[in-house]
Amino acid sequence: MTANNIVEFRQVTKTFNVGREDEFTAIRDITFAIEDLHGHGEFISVLGPSGSGKSTILRLLAGLEPQHPPTSGQVLVSGVPVLGPGADRGMVFQDYTSFDNRTVLDNVAFGLECRGVSKTERYSKAREWIHRVGLNVASDGGKYPHELSGGMRQRVAIARTLILHPRIILMDEPFGALDPHNRYQMQDLLVTLWREVQATVFFVTHSIEEAVYLGDRVFILSRSPGTILHQIEVPAPVRPAAEMQREAEFQEKVFRIRDILEDLESVKKNQDATVT
């Protein structure tokens, strides 16, 4: 049985505009399972050519329309089909989605406010999380999003998600708009927080370095319609991002995956047969 899987996709296919001229299959026949290990959340990086349905997988898990529901197959979380969005599956987007009318403190406290948690309690928790993502409670807590840099906004987004203790965290290129220096910092922060909260993370990215550094496993999707071509196990991020990503062993892994991706970009569409 599958009750032991925190996430499971069973032959999931998503086709948009079924029966119309512009019918389009984003992902086809995706099957995988993430085991629910006690006290350890797995970190899954998702790589693939553009348009291969990486975001579709995330949004199916989040239960967000129009990707949800799947055209066929099942998306299960802890053995139960996903019916819609919920706070047990937090999501961080690439675009900055801090609520512009709320201060940092009120942004981070948003989810608790929706649950009806009292003001004193949610503010004290929010302050704790603002601190944990590396922001200054006293000087940043009262700021509005338009006063924050991109990196700070994503810290707010991460705090706002983690304060709700989701079992699953979905990240859709969250660091895509940041400069390299900021990106390393955010990667280190994410590793630290992830070790503390032990949630299952799905992390979509275009950066192979980022995928290899952060992930326990890297999923590589085929060209559209996406299927999972490879699942590669990679070493854990045991040293800081800027340091570890320079090491020869790490680089070799990155080059191997780059070769696979470049093949995918160049080879023609019909290659369903190569599914491993």
Added chain:
Amino acid sequence: MSEPSNGFRLFGLRTEIPRWLSATAGLFTVVASAALWWWTTRGVGEERILLYSQLPSIAETIEYFPNLWEADSPERHLLHNTLVSLKRVILGFGLALLVGIPLGVAAGCFAIIRSILAPLILFGRNIPIAALTALVFALFGTGELEKVMFIFIACVAFILSDTISSIQDVGERYVETALTLGATRLQIVFKVLVPLAMPMVFNSLRVLFGLAFGYIMLVEIIQESGGAGGLGYLLNMARRRSRPEIMVIIILTIPIVAWLIDQVLFVVQCWLFRWKYGREAENSGAFRLSRSILSLFWRPANSNSKAPA
């Protein structure tokens, strides 16, 4: 081409020019217009390019002004009539807000309500304003109710449709973020969509209020049995008594009043939406003035945040 040494270009694309230059340029237009006015109305009698009955001269207008400003009868008093008109606009517009904004929010959130209201909005937005004056006259006579209902009907469809599009323009990402943070549909409406849409709604309200203030005179002109006052009434009197000065004074008064109202509304907007107009507010003289006035009466506990620029 090198930049001038004092650091701005006269025709720099989308760049700012110094405040003194901006003020001088504006003043130039005022002086030029006044000069044109003076030139076309100089001389006496038939020598003038534009006759007294067509356009009174600057001197004639200024000479007549005290008759309106110090008038014994409130019916002829400029300020009194301006306030009468303003009161009607505020009542009609306020009513339109009470109806238009809640309905607009509902329709912006739910397609079914939008579809139900769509025909009403189509008619309301395209109702010919001249026909509307006849309609409210037929329905409500010539009293205060007629004037308030005229402004209400003229504005409500625009408020509705602007509220709807402001709500719809809030990025879908914000809604999705709220969903993944466990917000319910009602919470998304009141904690995400409404607060994020309101600055846009307020922007269009400012424009509409200015228009409404211009419209009100259309119904004030139809005055069968005097007494109701308003700028339109004054205008009608000017025509009956052949006093073209009154017309000119009213034409000059309206933009000034409209500008004052707009500044007041902008200040209100800055205070309501500090999160959006932080920097813009600091550049506005009206906002800084309002803060200085406010600080005379009220000192916030955390007044160490920002000093006036």
